[in-house]
Amino acid sequence: MVDGKYDVIVVGAGPAGSMTAKHAAQKGASVLMIEKRQEIGSPVRCGEGISKASLDEVGIKPDKRWIAAEVDGAKIVSPSGHVFTINERMAGNEVGMVLERVLFDKALAADAANAGAEIKVKTSAVGLKIENGKVRGVKVISHGEPMEFEAGCVVGADGFESQIGRWGGLDTNLKPNDITSCFQYRLTNVDHDFRYCEFIIGSAAPGGYIWIFPKDEYTANVGIGVLLSKIKSPGQVKQLLDRFIAKDERLNKGQPLDAVSGAVSVSPPPDKLVKDGLLLVGDAARIIDPITGGGIAHACISGMHAGKVLGEAAQEKDFSEARLMEYENLLRNRLENKLWRNWMAKEKLITLSDETFDKIIQTLAEVGVEKMSVGNILKVIKSRHPELVKEFEDLI
Amino acid sequence: MIAVVERCMHCGACVGSCPSNAIYLNEVILSFNSDCTKCGRCVKVCPVGAIRMEAGD
Known part of the structure; x- marks a missing residue:
């Protein structure tokens, strides 16, 4: 017996899930979003920092209700206390704000509901319905009651701990x-x-x-x-x-x-993010920035693209892997190079000694960086410590 | 066997790190299924040290 049927079922009501649900519902898809916790957005598991530019990109208007603080910039502090200050002039719109995620997540979920998505809280996914190798729906426990829902596509928006992808045969295991x-x-x-x-x-x-x-x-x-x-x-x-x-x-x-x-x-992106009737967004898709560990912006970007593609797929009644590849391609065009480059940079950064970090930060603090970019940072370091830049040069 | 002590914060760091996808977290209840190979990665990744490997099955 089935308890309901939807075009799209989103598992997880964080930013990635809510953006997916909103954009799919806006295009007319029937959408159910489930959240295992009893309160969307809580407990927060996040440093809550994000840049203004990334909210612009996904069409989220800053709202005082969920902005805790707007900052002038960032300070990078080396082991012995050198400080490199990145201000708004250097960072432009990449300068940050600190969110109130408990309210931010609720605001995005409310947007999804406003677009027509249904929401269930205290509802955990416990398995997928799979027929002939195709994902057909999801098994849940909702307020303690076992239920089953059918879906054209199940979206894994279930965060770092994601199991939806692995249950459905997408390899998201990490080293x-x-x-x-x-x-x-x-x-x-x-x-x-x-x-x-x-x-x-x-x-x-x-x-x-x-x-x-x-x-x-x-x-x-x-x-x-x-x-x-x-x-x-x-x-x-x-x-x-x-x-x-x-x-x-x-x-x-x-x-x-x-x-x-x-x-x-803090990984490169996985080989595959979609299958017949299955798609991954946000932290579940392993698209966190490997340098900063920031995930909110990429989660919103992936949710926006996924929702739009799913909305169109629903109109065409086609949730095949080939159809859903449009989402994967859009996301890779936007993020893949950045994720690989930052992952390679991370692989090098984790090998550096305190002494080297001190040299780098001291140099950046004293020489200054006109406009923030990996290339410009490396140029400044090279001016004093060419030996340190050698290993990073292929990243420029 | 694997034991979870009270300092567990139910964060799911172990769930996402488990190479066998053998851990399930239902809000506050952490359970291990038979796919667990006792590799010990969850013991290490837990930010607060809430998972312990103990002698016996």
Whole structure:
């Protein structure tokens, strides 16, 4: 027995899921979006930083209700304390803001509902309905009751922990060098510079970084990401952050308003993102920026493209792999080169010593960078330390 | 066997990292199925050290 039939069922109501649901519904597709948690957007598992430019690209109008802070730029801090400040003049529209994800995610879900999508919360996907190798729908437990839904296409928007793809035969397994384990407090009563997002690189966070993203004058998301292949003992990620906070005079009187953990992929994109009746978006599609670990912008881009293609596929009643490839091609045209380039850069960055990070950041701070780009950064470093740039030159 | 202790924050870092897709997280309940090969990746990736490998099946 089937409890319902839809053109598109989206599993996961984060930004990628809601953007998919909205754009598919806008084109007339019947859409169900399910969320395993009882509240969309909570608990937040995110540093919440995003650039203004990326919201423009996906047609999301900034709204004061879900913007916690607008910053003037970013500070990159080296192990011995050199600071390279990236301001708005250098970064243009790439300068950031810090979101209130609990409200941002709800706003995007509301947009999807407004476009005609149905939403179910406290509804977990527990398996796919597969017939003759084709995905036909999804098995769920909704408010404790088992149910089954048929769909033309199931969309895996189920985040880093994604299982939809793997259940359906899309390989999204990651290597230990491509996984970053994270822990974050929202700390209040701290004395940070609330005009800047701060990134602390080097052995304080092996293979990753510590971030201080302002929420307001007294409060910041203070988090850490450590590359899985560099973790030495269980629980080390939280320990490294606790140790950093205890030593930092701006932070060590801070008190937590919440604590969250999680992981992000820092990988190249997978070989395949679609199959007959199945498609992946957002973190589930492993499209997080391997340098920054940022995922919101790419999630929104993938959701927008997926939703539009699915809306048209619904009109044509064709959810075959060949039809859905239009989405994969659109996404690859937009992101593939960037993801590969940043992944290769990450592979090199994780090998650098504290001493090298100090040299690089000191040089950038003293010489300055006219306009932010990988090429310009490398040019500046080359002017003083040509030996450091050699390995990166193929990235220009 | 694999044991999950109370400090688990239900974040799913282990689920997405599991090379056998053997872990299921239903909001707050973490369970391991028979595909688990006891490779130990979940023990390492857990940001808070909530997963332990113990002697016996």
